[in-house]
Amino acid sequence: MIFLRLFYEFFKTGLFAVGGGLATLPFLSDMAQKTGWFTQAELADMIAVSESTPGPIGVNMATFAGFKCAGVPGGIIATLGLITPSIIIILLIAKFLASFSESIYVKGAFYGLRPASVAMITAAGFLVVRLALLDTAACAASHSILQLFRWKELLLAVVLYFAMRKSKLHPILFIAASMVAGILFHMGGV
Amino acid sequence: MHQLIDLFLTFARVGVLTFGGGYAMLPILTREVVDNKHWATEEDVMDYYAVGQCTPGVIAVNTATFVGYKVAGPAGGIFATLGEVFPSICIISVIAAFISGFAEKPVVRNAFAGIRVCVCVLILQAVLKLIKKAVVDIPTAVIYIVILLLSLLFDLSPALYVLAAGAAGIALTLVQSRRAVKGGSAK
Numbered sequence: 001m002i003f004l005r006l007f008y009e010f011f012k013t014g015l016f017a018v019g020g021g022l023a024t025l026p027f028l029s030d031m032a033q034k035t036g037w038f039t040q041a042e043l044a045d046m047i048a049v050s051e052s053t054p055g056p057i058g059v060n061m062a063t064f065a066g067f068k069c070a071g072v073p074g075g076i077i078a079t080l081g082l083i084t085p086s087i088i089i090i091l092l093i094a095k096f097l098a099s100f101s102e103s104i105y106v107k108g109a110f111y112g113l114r115p116a117s118v119a120m121i122t123a124a125g126f127l128v129v130r131l132a133l134l135d136t137a138a139c140a141a142s143h144s145i146l147q148l149f150r151w152k153e154l155l156l157a158v159v160l161y162f163a164m165r166k167s168k169l170h171p172i173l174f175i176a177a178s179m180v181a182g183i184l185f186h187m188g189g190v
Numbered sequence: 191m192h193q194l195i196d197l198f199l200t201f202a203r204v205g206v207l208t209f210g211g212g213y214a215m216l217p218i219l220t221r222e223v224v225d226n227k228h229w230a231t232e233e234d235v236m237d238y239y240a241v242g243q244c245t246p247g248v249i250a251v252n253t254a255t256f257v258g259y260k261v262a263g264p265a266g267g268i269f270a271t272l273g274e275v276f277p278s279i280c281i282i283s284v285i286a287a288f289i290s291g292f293a294e295k296p297v298v299r300n301a302f303a304g305i306r307v308c309v310c311v312l313i314l315q316a317v318l319k320l321i322k323k324a325v326v327d328i329p330t331a332v333i334y335i336v337i338l339l340l341s342l343l344f345d346l347s348p349a350l351y352v353l354a355a356g357a358a359g360i361a362l363t364l365v366q367s368r369r370a371v372k373g374g375s376a377k
Contacts, residue, residue, distance in 0.1 A: 048305040067282065082248065087267060089245055115325050161311050182302065183301050188300035
């Protein structure tokens with residue numbers, strides 16, 4: 001029963017992804033490997049689509065992944081799975097908010113959770129870097145370290161990094177500019 | 191009932207206006223919930239946001255549940271959350287349908303190859319910002335490095351890392367507070 005599995009997998013993601021937005025990324029990456037519902041490349045595209053459309057990224061990724069797997073009902077089921085743990089946990093917390101934030105156990109847990117969450121996002125980022133900036137196949141074929149890097153893409157990344165640091169423009173503008181660069185310089189290799 | 195529909199529509203509007211995820215949501219949420227509807231104060235929203243940030247789940251969803259609960263109890267929490275995700279479900283379903291048909295076209299492949307480069311940089315910037323908040327001393331730096339290496343080298347479920355890091359955080363905090371108590375009594 002694909003809908004039950006979708007709900008279960010995204011329920012798990014909603015339950016364990018602490019820190020919002022990109023925190024769902026390591027779980028989705030894991031899901032791509034285990035279930036084959038979508039590929040790592042599709043996941044990277046999902047991030048781009050989520051960044052350039054309205055709404056919370058985690059929810060967008062769940063809808064997108066669910067849709068890829070089982071159409072419109074899949075998207076709805078995956079999203080409901082993702083938000084169900086949040087609703088239950090927050091409703092409980094809202095009742096005990098005052099005592100919650102003072103507990104040494106809760107403070108301690110978050111003290112350890114925050115760096116772990118950032119570490120997992122970093123690791124997921126490496127996956128996207130390997131896909132976008134490196135060409136491991138060409139490197140293995142030519143035995144040349146110079147073939148490892150996609151130089152056009154690397155140059156674009158450096159330009160984007162400094163452009164983003166300089167200006168406070170909306171991310172969607174940088175995404176649009178990268179899209180144009182990708183088409184102009186045939187970054188997909190076709 | 192009127193209030194529940196109001197919650198749904200207000201959060202649907204917040205959902206439509208939020209580009210780029212939870213961190214971009216705060217100014218829009220404040221405008222709708224504090225200035226327009228007077229459902230909460232600015233301090234309330236900051237508190238909800240802080241808790242939403244360190245509890246499981248999507249921050250925007252957690253915050254919506256909080257505000258909805260405060261306005262109209264558990265039903266309010268549910269309606270606000272469904273409102274928040276409703277636009278996403280509609281928009282992404284349309285885009286997903288559209289993109290799957292075009293995914294094999296050369297122009298789309300080239301476009302996404304370019305966009306992926308941008309995604310790398312966006313993640314890098316998010317990580318740099320988050321590290322400053324999360325890695326505050328030597329123990330948190332150790333947790334960061336250990337979890338990063340484990341995630342890169344092994345194929346374990348992220349849930350395991352979350353549980354282990356939470357337990358380590360509690361243990362470290364308890365040890366630190368005990369040491370503080372001892373240090374105090376020695377004087």
